[in-house]
Amino acid sequence: MANIERYFGQFGVNHYPPGVRPALEELTSTYQKLRQSPEFQRELNKVRIGSAIGPHPFPMIVRDFQGVVGQEAREQFLSITNGSLPEHVVACVASGSNAMVEPLGKSDELGQHAATLSYGRPGTLHGARSIVLQQDDGAPASVSSVASGLVYPGIGPEIAMLHQTGRLSAAAISDEEVISTFFRMAKFEGIIPALESAHTVAFAIRLASQRPLSERILVNLSGRGDKDVDYVLENYGTGVSSL
Secondary structure (H helix, E strand, C coil): CEEEEECCCCCCEEEECHHHHHHHHHHHHHHHHHCCCHHHHHHHHCCCCCCCCCCCCHHHHHHHHHHHHHHHHHHHHHHHCCCCCCCEEEEECCCCCCCEEEEEECCCCCCCCCCHHHHCEEEEECCEEEEECECCCCCECCCCCCCHHHCCCECCHHHHHHHHCCCCCCEEEEHHHHHHHHHHHHHHHCCCECHHHHHHHHHHHHHHHHCCCCCCEEECCCCEHHHHHHHHHHHHCCCHHHC
């Protein structure tokens, strides 16, 4: 196997069989020429989205690669509970990532949130049939959330299917709840969650208050909030008065 080049500094070494390199170089050369074309860029932008959305095989690729998170979480949970699985698994959802908790934004009015499973209907977006927040004429609706990673008017096709068949349920969390949870996590746990993940924690807190103490909840804290600190401080201050 030929060691072609490295990504991520000393990590992520790419290995290619020697016979593959000529074809790879030809493909790279062709791509470099095509990428100068505005028409090619328009077509490419329809499918190069880093989430489980869009036409096949992109949802499958992202799902399978990210599946390692679920596999490891399952193994670790079984280990720490002596073989028992959680009664609830909670994660944020929008544009295809994870499942269950959606961004309610400022309100449940169209254009004020991104809660696709709760308020969307069947439609087509980015080359895939799924559930979409839409205007009356079928055009994608404007969406809103404090979490930039959840600002998308659609949902991954597989998640839409799982929701339709009853294998997952969706709940919505408002911006106000998200910001409050962001500050609570920082103060009481020493963890600064991503605003996307703060949706998940906010719902988990709500769920825990409604369920028996014997039930276990697995929470997917899917990102850290370094990227969100400046935005939160600028728009919500330090949150001292809310705690």
